[in-house]
Amino acid sequence: MLNRRNREAVVKAVAALELTGTERALDIGFGGGLGLRLLLPKAAEVHGVEISATMLARAQAAFRGEVASGRLVLGEGPMTALPLETGSVHAVITTNTVYFVEDLPGAFAEVARVLAPGGRFVLGVGDPELMGRARMLTENGFRIRPIAELEATLTDAGLTMRRHERFAHSGLGFHLLICGK
Template sequence: MARIPVPDVLFRVLGRQLGGPSGPLGGLVARMLNKGNAAPVAAAVEALGLSGTEAVADIGFGGGVGLDLLLAATDRGGRVHGVEPSVDMLARARKAHPEAVAAGRLELHEATMASLPFADGALDGWITTNTVYFVDDLDVALREAARVLAPGARGVVGIAEPEWMARQPFARHGFTVRPVAEVVQALEATGLEVEHRTLGHREPAFHLLVGTRPGVRS
């Protein structure tokens, strides 16, 4: 049986939604993101090496699975910040975590990676997973992300295998797919020391770029 071609307009809509879930489709896309990204996000949180008392952030948290994991990983008095440009995803996160928001354990910010609402060195760690495709100027965004890390703190950038991503029809719409080496170079240019990890037994491959700011945590 011949395959029925998928209209490009559907991939255009999907690409737009993946970059910022919103409207009637936003909830569905958020659930899809949470399911598809659960393992990489969990690995990114683990890579932070948290003790439970830190101030951390998920930059571009989308469906919010990273917020769930960071709240669990900072359950000894830590604080979680969620940074997201989509007002619909911010509203979804507030609805999902009313007690954490009310207690000040979770703070939500409408912002992008290129303009973070934190002082220099304010965070003990951050994750950002499948977000750099939507960053116009990677150097500016990563310098900003590095700026908010405390000495000795880590930031983790997660990206899918670029060759695989570039073949996806939705990636033609609003995505900038960069080689892993380019992202590593941009991270290193901020002064971070970068370790490249690849999640094992996953197809397509997924890359975690763990950047550590030189110095000792206070």
């Protein structure tokens, strides 16, 4: 379900990385694993970090061969404490994850830490104005932040905004914030 529902957003996020096939890529909060599947043929090595032990176990089973070969490295952890070396990845995506992050400045600083100089980061989020109207989301603890706040926090973390893409997704608006380091 996660893969079907988020397909268009994840496909566009991976495309926005403009991978050449030589990079180490990272998908933070990979959920159903669609981003991992899309990154594997486009990157030299792929890392996935997930906070959910259930999603991590599913990915380990689904990508058994890729993990065994070393092309895919999976780890468990929050966005604020990524289990990767400083400057170790060239391209990072995360979609629909920041709603669950309390310490957004810490999370974006952590992304900047693991991102190599010249690297790219693509953040995908649903339109905050439209999401804010959905009581179910706000009642269930989703932290919905204005795009301007996300952009300012990215900049404060040392990431440079390169472009902002908008498109319709699942009947709502969606934003991709594409940054560089």
